[in-house]
Every structure is written in C-alpha cells, then in structure tokens.
Amino acid sequence: MNLGIYLPIAGNSVNIFLLLGLGGAVGFLSGLFGVGGGFILTPLLIMIGIPPTIAAASDSNQIVAASASGTFAHARGGTVDFKMGIFLLIGGMVGGTCGVKLVQFLRAMGEANFVITITYIVMLAGIGSYMFYDSLSSMRGERSADSKEEKISERPSLYARFAGALPWKMEFERSKITLSALMPLFFGVLVGVLAAIMGVGGGFIMVPVMVYLLRMPMHVVVGTSLFQILFTCMNVTVMQAWMNHTVDFVLALILLIGSVIGAQIGAGVSRKLKADQLKILMSIIVLAVMVKMLAGLLITPAILVSLKGGH
Amino acid sequence: MKRLIIFTLICVTIIAAAETNIARGGSEVILEPDNISIGFFYSGRKAHLRTETPPGYDVVVKVAGPDEGLRLKKKGKVGGFLWMNVGEIGFENVPNLYMIGSSRGLADMLVGDFFEREQIGYDAINFHSTAETEEEEEFLFGEFVKLKEKEGLYSIDERSVHHRIIGDGNQEITAEFDLPAKAPLGKYQVMVYGIKNGDGTLLGTGEIQIAQSSPVAFISSLAYRRGLLYGCLAVVIAVVAGLFTGMIFGMGKGKAH
Numbered sequence: 001m002n003l004g005i006y007l008p009i010a011g012n013s014v015n016i017f018l019l020l021g022l023g024g025a026v027g028f029l030s031g032l033f034g035v036g037g038g039f040i041l042t043p044l045l046i047m048i049g050i051p052p053t054i055a056a057a058s059d060s061n062q063i064v065a066a067s068a069s070g071t072f073a074h075a076r077g078g079t080v081d082f083k084m085g086i087f088l089l090i091g092g093m094v095g096g097t098c099g100v101k102l103v104q105f106l107r108a109m110g111e112a113n114f115v116i117t118i119t120y121i122v123m124l125a126g127i128g129s130y131m132f133y134d135s136l137s138s139m140r141g142e143r144s145a146d147s148k149e150e151k152i153s154e155r156p157s158l159y160a161r162f163a164g165a166l167p168w169k170m171e172f173e174r175s176k177i178t179l180s181a182l183m184p185l186f187f188g189v190l191v192g193v194l195a196a197i198m199g200v201g202g203g204f205i206m207v208p209v210m211v212y213l214l215r216m217p218m219h220v221v222v223g224t225s226l227f228q229i230l231f232t233c234m235n236v237t238v239m240q241a242w243m244n245h246t247v248d249f250v251l252a253l254i255l256l257i258g259s260v261i262g263a264q265i266g267a268g269v270s271r272k273l274k275a276d277q278l279k280i281l282m283s284i285i286v287l288a289v290m291v292k293m294l295a296g297l298l299i300t301p302a303i304l305v306s307l308k309g310g311h
Numbered sequence: 312m313k314r315l316i317i318f319t320l321i322c323v324t325i326i327a328a329a330e331t332n333i334a335r336g337g338s339e340v341i342l343e344p345d346n347i348s349i350g351f352f353y354s355g356r357k358a359h360l361r362t363e364t365p366p367g368y369d370v371v372v373k374v375a376g377p378d379e380g381l382r383l384k385k386k387g388k389v390g391g392f393l394w395m396n397v398g399e400i401g402f403e404n405v406p407n408l409y410m411i412g413s414s415r416g417l418a419d420m421l422v423g424d425f426f427e428r429e430q431i432g433y434d435a436i437n438f439h440s441t442a443e444t445e446e447e448e449e450f451l452f453g454e455f456v457k458l459k460e461k462e463g464l465y466s467i468d469e470r471s472v473h474h475r476i477i478g479d480g481n482q483e484i485t486a487e488f489d490l491p492a493k494a495p496l497g498k499y500q501v502m503v504y505g506i507k508n509g510d511g512t513l514l515g516t517g518e519i520q521i522a523q524s525s526p527v528a529f530i531s532s533l534a535y536r537r538g539l540l541y542g543c544l545a546v547v548i549a550v551v552a553g554l555f556t557g558m559i560f561g562m563g564k565g566k567a568h
Contacts, residue, residue, distance in 0.1 A: 006350065069553035245538050247541070305400070307384075
C-alpha cells in the first residue's frame with residue numbers, strides 16, 4: 001500500500017502517517033507549554049527530506065492552526081491575557097523587524113553564523129538550567145522557605161524596584177498583576193529581535209520571559225503565548241508565501257490535522273498539571289534542544305556540504 | 312504528379328514516425344513508463360528499459376537530466392572544534408539527475424576516452440566550480456555527489472543492466488531505474504551505449520518526461536503565480552481548521568468559564 005503523499009512545493013513524497021505523527025507530537029507540546037514548536041518541528045522536517053526553507057515556512061503555516069486551536073481552548077478556559085498579548089505582539093513585531101536588520105548587519109561583518117549559534121546555545125542552556133533548577137527547588141519545597149525569608153526581609157530585588165519605578169502603570173486583570181506597559185513592550189521587542197536572529201517563532205524564549213520577568217501565572221502564560229504566536233505566524237506565512245513561494249500547503253495541511261488534535265490534548269493536560277511540573281517539563285525540552293544543537297556542532301557531519309537556503 | 316506528391320508525403324511521414332521510435336544509434340529503446348504524471352499519492356516510480364543490441368556488447372545506460380547550477384554551503388571547523396558553515400561553493404553544469412547502470416564494472420571496460428566524452432561516471436562529469444584549488448574542487452565535488460546520492464538523484468549501479476541472447480542472435484537488454492519522488496520535473500535523456508573490443512558506441516536513446524497532474528499543477532501554479540492569495544488562503548484555512556477543532560473538542564467539555 002502506498003502511504004506516500006506528494007508535496008507540490010517541496011517536490012518530494014513523504015509517508016502521510018509520519019507527518020500526522022510529527023504534527024500531533026508538536027501540537028501536543030504547543031498546547032501544553034504555549035510554544036509554537038517550530039524549533040523542534042523544522043529540524044525534524046529537514047531530517048525527513050523537506051528542503052530547509054520550505055520546512056520553516058510550512059511549519060509557520062501549521063503553527064497558525066495549532067496556535068488558533070490552542071488559543072481557542074485556553075480562551076474558553078479563561079487563561080489568555082489578551083491585553084498583555086497585544087502589548088507583547090506590538091513589541092514582537094517591532095523587534096522582529098529590527099532583528100532582521102541586525103542579522104543583515106552581522107552577516108556583513110562576517111562570523112555571523114558563529115555568533116548566532118553560540119548565542120542560541122548559551123541562551124537555551126541558561127534558560128533551561130534556570131527553569132529546571134527553579135522548578136525542582138519549588139517542587140522540593142525550598143521555594144516556600146525562600147518566600148518566607150523574602151517576606152521577612154521585606155526588601156524587594158533591584159529588578160522589582162526598577163520595574164516599580166517605571167511610568168504608565170496598567171492593571172492586567174487576567175494575570176492579576178499591575179506593571180508598566182513599557183515592560184511587555186520592551187520584552188516583546190527583545191524576544192522579537194532574538195527570534196529574528198535565531199529564525200524561530202520565539203515561544204520558548206517568551207514563556208520564560210513571561211514567567212520570570214513579567215511574573216505572570218504559568219497557566220495564563222501558556223494561553224497568552226499561543227495568542228501572540230498565532231499572529232506572528234500568520235504574518236510569517238503570508239510573507240513567505242508571497243515573497244519566497246516556500247509555503248507547501250499540502251505539507252502544512254497534513255501537519256495541522258495532527259497538530260490541532262495534539263494541541264487540544266496538550267491544552268487539556270496543561271490544565272491538569274501543576275505549574276512547577278509544566279516548567280520542569282519545558283526546561284527538559286529546552287535543554288534537550290540545546291544538547292542536540294551542541295552535538296550537531298561537535299560531531300563530524302557525514303557530508304561536508306549542504307544545499308544553500310537552510311538555517 | 313499529384314500521386315507522386317502524396318507518395319512522397321506518406322514516405323516522409325513514415326520516416327519521421329520511425330525517427331521518433333528508433334533511436335539515434337539505431338536500436339529502439341522502449342521505456343515503461345516514458346511519461347510520468349505526478350499525483351498526490353506519487354512517491355517515485357520505477358522505470359523499465361528494454362532494447363535489443365547486436366551480440367557481444369557490454370552495455371552502459373545513462374539517465375541524465377538537464378544541467379543546472381547550484382550553490383552549496385561548506386562545513387568546516389571553527390575554533391578548532393565546532394563544525395559550522397564556513398563558506399559557499401558554486402557548481403555549474405551538473406546534471407540535476409544522473410544515473411548510470413551497466414552490465415559490468417565500468418573500470419573493467421577499456422574504452423580510451425569514450426567515457427569522458429560521453430560523461431559516463433562521476434569523474435567524467437564536465438562541471439565548473441568556484442573552488443579556489445583543484446584539491447578543494449575534487450573534495451567538495453565528492454561531498455556534493457554524496458549529497459545527491461543520499462537524495463536518490465545520483466547513482467551508479469554496475470550490475471543493474473541485464474542481457475540475454477534472443478532468437479535472432481541479438482541480445483535483449485533490460486534495466487530498471489528508481490526515479491525518486493524528488494526528481495525535478497522535466498525531460499530526462501536515456502542513452503544506451505555498447506562497449507565492444509575496447510571501443511564504445513551509442514546504440515540508442517530515449518526520453519522520460521515527468522510532469523505534474525492537474526490538481527498538483529494547480530496548487531503549484533497558485534503558489535508561484537499568486538503567492539499573496541495563496542498565503543492568505545493558507546492562513547484562513549489553518550485558522551478555520553484550528554478553531555473548528557477547538558470547537559469540536561470544546562463541545563464535550565461543556566461551557567467554559
């Protein structure tokens with residue numbers, strides 16, 4: 001029985017159940033953690049023979065479906081902070097545009113690939129390790145002791161004092177926090193720049209930023225991140241299809257059938273898990289991606305050339 | 312006079328028809344299929360070749376696509392231990408698909424410069440590159456061939472052509488080629504060479520065409536000619552699919568907060 005499906009833009013045939021399975025697994029992660037999943041799916045698609053540019057662009061298209069499905073599921077559960085999401089989105093759009101310019105500048109300077117890759121690995125290692133340590137400590141009950149000490153000292157950190165001194169304070173009801181509107185805008189720009197440099201949606205950077213720097217509750221973080229990713233990936237899909245003709249809709253359609261179902265299951269599981277459990281799982285995935293990237297840099301490749309056009 | 316003109320026209324038509332079926336070198340090359348249509352469930356095709364040659368020939372079959380130019384990223388060590396992209400190399404005049412089949416090892420057939428002239432064997436491909444030295448060119452071309460072999464677009468199989476003597480003393484030649492799903496659209500030249508007493512000759516040629524079927528061609532055409540519309544449609548369908556699934560899953564859970 002022929003299980004291969006021909007992808008008109010990729011110009012290749014791939015087993016349909018393999019694509020459904022990949023889409024389902026990544027959709028599950030998307031619904032669970034509020035990440036787009038592009039940083040995992042794009043390399044997997046390249047591994048099964050999809051040209052890199054088409055893998056990245058078609059992945060964005062399927063993330064639109066998964067994040068729409070996930071956002072809808074979270075919105076029904078009341079765990080999307082739309083107000084915060086819009087501020088982050090505006091910052092992300094500005095940051096993404098600046099990031100593209102920065103990449104052009106780095107390329108002109110030479111050694112850009114080296115700088116970008118090392119930045120990526122260091123960031124993943126830092127974020128992953130901190131999240132892992134933090135959630136592990138919290139699960140062991142150390143955190144409650146720390147919190148008590150903090151209350152006793154009643155001396156907020158330098159970061160908290162700085163954040164408190166910023167103007168244009170605003171209440172974000174859904175997240176139950178009050179902070180300056182400049183903060184989500186600033187972090188949106190920062191993540192947008194990093195996402196453009198790394199060539200990914202940025203969900204796996206945005207989630208830790210929301211948790212640790214914006215101090216949003218974990219369950220609101222997941223839904224809000226998905227809301228932001230939805231609009232970012234809609235923009236990327238249209239631009240890639242228009243400018244580069246690299247969106248394979250047949251590929252995206254099969255992936256999205258798997259991913260929308262996976263995203264719903266992920267969102268359901270996300271509501272049942274505790275915040276620390278979610279964080280520790282997320283940190284393991286971030287660290288696994290970091291190890292995979294590091295191994296890719298250290299192990300001698302089987303073929304010492306690759307087609308131009310990938311990441 | 313009228314009859315003479317009609318007779319001449321009939322003769323010309325018959326000769327022209329024969330030209331299309333009987334190859335340049337004389338032997339008729341039958342390819343099955345010679346016209347491949349790509350539908351949504353296409354995952355590559357096996358092409359069968361059959362022809363007849365005079366006895367005593369070793370046979371080499373070459374299937375080659377049009378020449379193309381492409382740019383590749385070179386990988387090298389940075390800082391002594393990190394494998395990264397360290398530059399680019401361009402290759403010109405390399406076939407987009409290149410398959411060689413033969414009835415015995417190419418190195419065992421002593422044919423002077425015949426293989427070089429007919430570009431039989433990877434070493435005989437007449438390409439140009441942007442490499443700075445000959446050593447670099449040779450090494451990177453080897454890596455390029457490995458990449459193409461991995462994609463199924465290049466191959467050399469020295470035992471894939473079979474021959475047997477048939478009734479009239481001629482030999483029947485048969486061969487099979489796996490055309491991968493990744494083979495670019497277009498026409499592929501099939502050349503059948505005979506090698507005898509250290510001398511090579513072209514025995515026949517054929518052609519295989521790969522084209523997209525109407526529904527696949529429609530999607531390709533929309534993507535390349537109306538990219539903005541295609542992108543917007545892709546987004547709308549993705550959002551609708553996502554929301555629809557969200558609603559289906561949400562229905563079983565009752566009303567949300």
